[in-house]
Amino acid sequence: MIQQKSVRHTWLDVAKGIGIILVVYGHIMINGALYTQIRDVVYAFHMPLFFAISGYTIMPGRIKDFTVKRAQNLLIPYAVYLFLIGAPLAMSTHNLHHRSALLEFLFYLYGGDHLVVFMTAFWFVTCLFFSIVLYKVMLTFFKSPLSYGMILSVIALYLLAYAVVAIAGKISIPVPLALDHVPMACVFIWFGSVYKHFEGRGRMWLVGGLVGLFGLLAIYRTLPFFTIDMKTNHYGPFVAGFIASIGLTVLCLLLSKLIAHYKAIAYPIELLGRASLTIMFVSQPILLMMKSWGVNFFLIWFVALIIPLGLHIIFGMNKYTALFLLGRRHAGVKPLVKESLVA
Secondary structure (H helix, E strand, C coil): CHHHHHHHHHHHHHHHHHHHHHHHHHHHCCCCHHHHHHHHHHHHHHHHHHHHHHHHHCCCCCHHHHHHHHHHHHHHHHHHHHHHHHHHHHHHHHHHHCCCHHHHHHHHHHCHHHCCHHHCCCHHHHHHHHHHHHHHHHHHHHCCCCCHHHHHHHHHHHHHHHHHHHHHHHHCCCCHHHHHHHHHHHHHHHHHHHHHHHCCCCCHHHHHHHHHHHHHHHHHHHCCCCCEEHHHCEECCCCHHHHHHHHHHHHHHHHHHHHCCCHHHHHHHHHHHHCHHHHHHHHHHHHHHHHHCCCCHHHHHHHHHHHHHHHHHHHCCCHHHHHHHHCCCCCCCHHHHHHHCCC
8 A cells, every 4th residue: 555655646746757858858959850850749748748737636725725825836936037047138138139138127027938048948837827726716616627617618728729829820919928828728737637537447547548549640640740839839730739739648647657666767757857847947048058068968958957956956955945946835855755765
């Protein structure tokens, strides 16, 4: 029983670890046909994976308490990193856009498509916050992810996501705080909630595997003609793009459950998963600087993961850095290590 509990606690962090490893891979951006092909597959599901995990982990409780906790976990570190990275960047690059450093920073505060270069991954944080709160409200109202009202609402959000893409393409006005991604993000959060609902029922692993195979087939058929990338609002062809994303997400979740049984492999990936938000904030400046120095691709990939992981552990040792940089109320790394090594 203890072993089962350990696996259950670790496999989601393993999934996040795999996700953040792929995020960093996708951001290195080098020339080469093989790299591009792999990156295109990665982009089809690495962000949907994180949204699905958020839907899987959503717990019962008051909407107010949930919102406050998520604001602490996400928005406080977001604001701090936005200032720590954005302020120096604004002062060094504002002349390129022929505006003052203050105005440049105000564009960063606006968020969304204005968050580029060192902050290219920041869009995810505000999108996740608003999406998960919206889904929490929906789940509180409809009670079940499989209720008719919820299913109809999710279909409406899916249609809205494509409508937003069509409208945005005509007016070319950036949407603040990545709110234009919220409808599709909610759909993936809902899928994570549904996955949890059916998990463990009969031959669910077989059903999940079949979904994953359909996803592989869909991605094989769509990538030569369509791009799937949530950050740029490219969701692939209608329905087929969604099948590709959730199929690959399911395969990643199944793989994570398998890896979680092998502690020597799972533990380092789990640590990366628990530090995924810090890695998302910090890795981009590191990998861009190393690229400018002509460093080897695999060394960039490794260092852009390890340095943020080390910073995450250090930040966790102090209550103030834990709060403002990690979004945690309490300092300390012992619980992290202890839970990961449970026999």
